[in-house]
Amino acid sequence: xxxxxxxxxxxxxxxxxxxxxxxxxxxxxxxxxxxxxxxxxxxxxxxxxxxxxxxxxxxxxxxxxxxxxxxxxxxxxxxxxxxxxxxxxxxxxxxxxxxxxxxxxxxxxxxxxxxxxxxxxxxxxxxxxxxxxxxxxxxxxxxxxxxxxxxxxxxxxxxxxxxxxxxxxxxxxxxxxxxxxxxxxxxxxxxxxxxxxxxxxxxxxxxxxxxxxxxxxxxxxxxxxxxxxxxxxxxxxxxxxxxxxxxxxxxxxxxxxxxxxxxxxxxxxxxxxxxxxx
Numbered sequence: 001x002x003x004x005x006x007x008x009x010x011x012x013x014x015x016x017x018x019x020x021x022x023x024x025x026x027x028x029x030x031x032x033x034x035x036x037x038x039x040x041x042x043x044x045x046x047x048x049x050x051x052x053x054x055x056x057x058x059x060x061x062x063x064x065x066x067x068x069x070x071x072x073x074x075x076x077x078x079x080x081x082x083x084x085x086x087x088x089x090x091x092x093x094x095x096x097x098x099x100x101x102x103x104x105x106x107x108x109x110x111x112x113x114x115x116x117x118x119x120x121x122x123x124x125x126x127x128x129x130x131x132x133x134x135x136x137x138x139x140x141x142x143x144x145x146x147x148x149x150x151x152x153x154x155x156x157x158x159x160x161x162x163x164x165x166x167x168x169x170x171x172x173x174x175x176x177x178x179x180x181x182x183x184x185x186x187x188x189x190x191x192x193x194x195x196x197x198x199x200x201x202x203x204x205x206x207x208x209x210x211x212x213x214x215x216x217x218x219x220x221x222x223x224x225x226x227x228x229x230x231x232x233x234x235x236x237x238x239x240x241x242x243x244x245x246x247x248x249x250x251x252x253x254x255x256x257x258x259x260x261x262x263x264x265x266x267x268x269x270x271x272x273x274x275x276x277x278x
Contacts, residue, residue, distance in 0.1 A: 005032025010169060012036065013080045014061075015068070016090035017044045019151060020118050020185065022057040023158035025088055028165060035061040036080060038068065068099055081106075085172060086114040086165055093119065094127045103180045114168040115180040118161050122184045135189040140196060153189035160188050212246045213237055216277065222260035223277040226251070233273060240270045 010033040014025045017039070029035045037058060047054040064080070067073040081087060087106065089096060096102055096117075106115055120130035135153040136142055161183040168179055200207045209215045213228040228237035238246050241254050255263060260276040267274035 007169070008032035010034070010085045011083055012086050012088060013038065013077075013084040014088040016088050016118060018046050018090065019057070019154040020158040020161060020183075021088055021090040022046070022061075023155065024116070024118070024161035024165060025061060026057055026059075027159075027162035029060050036064055037061045038064050038066050038077060038080070041065060041067050068101075074100065077101075078109075081110055081113060084110070084113055086116060086168060088116050088118070088161070088165070090118040092127045093117070107178060107180070111177055112172065113178040114165075114172060115178070116161055116165045116168060117180065117182045118157060119182055119184055121186045122182070126182065126184075130186060132185070132189075135186045138186070139189055139193040141189070141193055152192050153185045156192045157183055157185040157188035160191075212248045212251050215248065215251075217252055217255040219255050219260045219263055220258055224255065224260050224263050225275050225277055227273040227275075229273075236270060237272050240266070240272065 007028055010028065012025060012028055012033050012035045014021055014035060014037045016022060016025065016037075022037070022044075025035045025037065044054060044058075046057070064076075066076045068077050089101075091099075093102070103115055103117075106113060119126050120135075121128050132151040132153045133142075133148070136148055141152070142148060164181045164183055168181055171179055195201045195207065199205050202208060204210055207214060211229070213226060213234045216223055216225055226237070228234050234246070241251065243250050243254070258266075263274060264276050266272075
């Protein structure tokens with residue numbers, strides 16, 4: 001029996017470069033959509049920064065090179081949009097307006113076309129410049145001078161864009177005219193910062209290493225992360241370590257007796273959430 005692909009009849013045109021847009025498009029592609037990616041003659045910057053990831057994100061998408069600032073490029077884009085269900089962009093609204101692709105112009109020319117726009121900030125700041133690093137910085141998610149290990153706002157924004165795109169397509173299926181939806185990366189980052197906002201991951205917070213059963217420990221060789229947070233995990237962790245009371249000092253002394261690899265085997269045997277820090 002073949003796998004059901006709910007978006008098999010959907011046609012996506014994307015102008016989005018870098019990470020959030022291509023990742024959202026990848027989600028739709030996996031659900032069966034046809035995705036045509038329009039790239040400028042100079043290409044996608046991600047291909048220069050990280051070729052492997054570019055190939056991974058864009059695999060399966062049909063690549064079309066157009067200079068949409070030129071007359072011929074505008075004509076080529078118009079041909080693509082005339083048969084599209086959804087347009088995905090990651091340009092600022094002012095830039096799209098300069099290209100003659102504001103929402104008012106798009107909706108007038110293509111009434112059934114949906115537009116999913118990935119931008120940095122909500123109105124009235126939708127034309128301000130930003131990047132993953134600045135969104136995280138403004139929310140207190142950085143610990144200078146250490147740089148973040150992941151592009152949290154970009155990835156969260158991509159997932160939100162994929163979901164909002166599905167909502168637009170559901171509206172079309174119900175007979176609704178084309179709609180526009182803005183997905184803002186700053187709000188996606190704010191959504192991901194909720195544990196910090198509510199004090200769980202602040203210095204001294206419950207999930208910031210305050211609890212001995214939810215912390216990082218050095219072993220005889222390497223480090224481990226212990227996440228025995230729920231009562232049954234906590235009780236089992238304490239019992240299997242042979243401790244009468246859990247404390248950071250007591251746990252640290254126990255875990256120092258063996259290398260991380262041995263503790264990983266031990267944790268699997270006793271069904272305890274523990275992993276080696278790579």
